[in-house]
Structure formats: C-alpha cells, structure tokens
Amino acid sequence: MNPVNYLYLAALLFTIGAVGVLTRRNAIVLFMCVELMLNACNLAFVTFSRMHGNLDGQVIAFFTMVVAAAEVVVGLAIIVSVFRARHSASVDDASLMKL
Numbered sequence: 001m002n003p004v005n006y007l008y009l010a011a012l013l014f015t016i017g018a019v020g021v022l023t024r025r026n027a028i029v030l031f032m033c034v035e036l037m038l039n040a041c042n043l044a045f046v047t048f049s050r051m052h053g054n055l056d057g058q059v060i061a062f063f064t065m066v067v068a069a070a071e072v073v074v075g076l077a078i079i080v081s082v083f084r085a086r087h088s089a090s091v092d093d094a095s096l097m098k099l
Contacts, residue, residue: 003051007047010040010044014036014040017033018033027075027090031076035072038064038065049061
C-alpha cells in the first residue's frame with residue numbers, strides 16, 4: 001500500500017475529529033474527537049518515519065500516546081466531577097462552575 005494513502009487517511013481522521021470538536025457540546029464526545037485527532041497525528045508521524053527510514057516519528061508517536069493517556073485520566077476526572085455537580089456533561093454547563 002502506498003504511504004500517501006496513509007496520509008490521506010490521517011488527514012480524513014483529523015478532519016473528522018476537528019469537525020467533532022467544533023460542533024459538539026458533550027465533553028465525552030469532545031475528548032473522543034481530540035483523541036481521534038491525536039491518533040491521526042500519530043499515523044502521520046509513523047508514515048513519515050516509515051517513508052524516511054528512521055524511527056523518529058515512531059518515538060514521537062509513542063510519547064504522544066503517553067501524553068494522551070495522561071490527558072484522558074485528568075480529563076475524565078474533571079468530567080466526572082462536573083457531572084456530579086451539574087448532572088450534565090455539557091461544556092456549556094461547565095462554564096457556570098465558579099468558586
């Protein structure tokens with residue numbers, strides 16, 4: 001399979017994720033769209049790494065996955081606390097939480 005096809009797939013996945021972030025209001029869906037965008041970037045990193053014959057892109061993709069895992073842990077904890085307080089996972093309601 002041609003590496004350009006992987007780049008087209010990465011661009012399509014990133015576009016789907018970006019549209020989801022811009023149009024959705026549910027925090028869980030926003031996190032899934034951000035993860036989709038990060039996975040699209042990882043696919044592009046690995047594709048370019050494969051095209052150039054080195055491992056730099058794969059190392060960057062690994063570190064991106066580590067950061068994404070930490071983001072999910074912190075983000076889901078915040079979403080759970082907002083949901084318990086407001087009984088809604090809408091990002092519009094999260095702006096109402098003031099101390």
